[in-house]
Each structure stands twice: as structure tokens, then as C-alpha cells.
Amino acid sequence: MAIRIAEKKDFEAIKKLVKAHAKFEKAGTLSNNSLNRLSNYIFNIDVVECLVVELNDEIVGYATFMKQFSTWNANYYIYLDCLFLNEQTRGKGIGTQIMDSIKIYAKSINCSEIQWQTPDFNKKAIDFYNKIGGKSKSKERFCLNIW
Template identity: 55%
Template sequence: MKIRFAEEKDLNSIIELCKAHAQYERSSFKEENKKEQLSKHILNPDSEIKCLIAESDTEIIGYATFFKQFSTWDASYYMYVDCLFLKEKARGNGIGKQIMEFIKTCSKEEGCKIIQWQTPNFNTGAIKFYTQLGAARKNKERFFWKA
């Protein structure tokens, strides 16, 4: 098993994982323009958005995206994990922890002392996993407002 940054050849697999991730989190997903947009944002070397791939042999079994954000309250930057998803057969094997450790290393390199993310409150498997990592949680509601 290998964790690495995404490459052009991974885009179709990333889209399939995104679709499965959305379904898992009971959300909608539209494939329209995804390949072009993901290529533009996660493969651009000047982009702040990083995408990791978990690969077993030649199969992509998971992905994570993360990027640096600023906290006004803390007056410092933190790393935000937007997505972390593994195929069901890959869960429970330590791959998620390896991905999070990779993100932690990147965070330290970027001067970020905190990593933040969220998961739906019904995703008990993820909540258990994050708690086992030693992560603390805050209860908040996330809002979406179309511009």
C-alpha cells in the first residue's frame, strides 16, 4: 500500500471515489465538469489544495484532500481536511491513520499546529476512528448558502 499525491492518471478514480463518498454521506453528486475542475485545482502545482491517493497494488482505494486556512480567533493558520474516504474493503486496516499522519507531516511543514475537519453526525465509524486518533470535537452546525 502506498500513499502519494494525485496525478493526472488518477482523475477518473478520484471522481468515482467522490461519487461513492457523496453517496456514503447521503449527499448528491454531479459528474459534470468534475475532471476538468479537479485537474485545474488539485493538479496545479500552484494550488493550495493537495490531494492524496491511497493505492494498493494498482488499485486506488482511497483519497484525501486538504488545504491551509486561516483562523482569526487563533490568529494563525491551520490545515483543513476537506475529504477523507476509503473504499469499504480498505477500512480498518490502518490506511486512514497513515493518511492522517501524512497530512500531519504536511501540516507541520506548512507551520500549521492544528488540523480540522468534519464528518456527519451519523457517520459513527468515522467518529470512532477520529476519536481513536486522539482528536477532540466541537458541536457546530454547518450551513450552505448559494452565491
Template identity: 55%
Template sequence: MEIRLAQKGDLPQIVGLCKQHAEYEQAEYSTKDKEKLLSKAIFGTSPSLKCLVVAEGNTIVGYATFMQQFSTWDVGFYLYLDCLFLTEETRGKGLGTALMEKIKEYSKIENCTEIQWQTPDFNEKAIRFYQKNGGISKKKERFFMKV
């Protein structure tokens, strides 16, 4: 399997994996316009998102998306890991750890001293995975507001 930057042709499969990811996290997800919007975010003139994929031949079996953000408290940049997802049959084979290592490489290139992410508190497998890979939990409530 190969870990590489996403290509435009990967978008239909990435959207399918996003849907599986949402189902896994017990969230609703609509595929409407997602390819077009992700294309703009990843490949547009001012891309705001980077996306790594795990490819097995022509099949995408996992992805990770991340972006650089700024911390007022630390007065510096950090990398925010928005999503990391692998299909059920590819979990436990070291691919998640390999994705995290690639993300660490990008964070160093971008002069980020920290990577931040979140996972639902019921996702015990992910919590164990992140702890095994050096993640430290910070208890906070995440809020959102539709506008």
C-alpha cells in the same frame, strides 16, 4: 499499498471515489466537469488543494484532500481536511491512520498548529476513528448557501 500525492492520471478514479464518498454520506453528487475542476484545483498554476491517494497497484482505493486556511481567532494557519475516504474493503487496515499521519506531516511543513475537519453526525464509524486518532469534537452547525 502506497500513500502518495495524486497524479493527473488518478483523477478519473478519484472522481469515482468522490461519488462513492457522497453516497456513503447520503449526499447528491454529479461527476460533470469534476475531473477538469479537480485538475485545476490540484495541479493548476495556483493549486488550492493537496490530494493524497492510497494506491494498490494501479487502483486508487482511498483519498484525502486538504488545504491551508487561516484562523482569525488564533491568528495563524491550520490545515482543513476536506475529505478522507477509503473503500469499504480497505477500511480497518490502518490506512486511515496512515493518511492522518501523512496529513500531520504536511501540517507541520506548512507551519499549521491544528487540523480541522467535519463528518456527518450519523457517521459513527468515522467519529470513533477520529476520536481514536486524537480528534476532539466541536459542536457547531455547518451552513451553506448557493450563489
């Protein structure tokens, strides 16, 4: 198994995982236009970092994250937007390895914290995040579509 930075050749597999992730989180169907923009942000604009998990020449998971700023901490942090593993690879310690890779990256760019969210119905993810030392913040997330 390898956890590595995504390459353009991985994008078809990433798209399948992103679609499965959206379905798992009951987020609806993703448009091809959105997925094409994602490719551009990962590989061309360099706004978001994307790790993939490769097992036996197959991409079985991914994580996307980016550097953001916290006004209250007056410091940068890493925002983990997505972490998803296919069903067959969950519970094998791969999520912990992905988080360790993101920690190393965060430290390398002087970020002292990683933040993320998960739906309240995703009890397995909540248990995993608690197990690795994550602390829950009580906040509601809002979305305002403007176009």
C-alpha cells in the same frame, strides 16, 4: 501500499471515489462540470492538496486538504475536506496513516492544527477520529448557494 500525492493519471480513479464518497454522505449526484473543476484545482491551480492510497496498482482512497487561517488562533491550520477509503480497505489502519501524512505536511508549513468534519450519522468515522485523538467541536455547518 503507498500514500502519495495524486498525479493526473489517477484522476479517473479519484472521480469514482469522490462520487462514492458523495453517495455515502447522502450529498447527491456530482456533475461532470464539478469534477472537471476539481481536476483543475488539484493539478493546475494548486489550491487543494490531494493524497491517494494506492494498493496493488489500484487507487482505493483519497484525502483532500488545504491551508486556511483561524482568526481566533491567529495562525494557519489544515482543513481536511475529504478523507475516503473504499469499503474493502476500511479498518486496516490506512486512515491513521493518511492522517499521519497530513500531520507531517501540516508541520512542514507551520500549521499547528488540522480541522475537519463528518456527518453525525457516520459513527465509524466519529469513532476513528476519537481514537486518533480528534476533539469534536459543537457547531452547525451552513451552506448558502449563491450561483
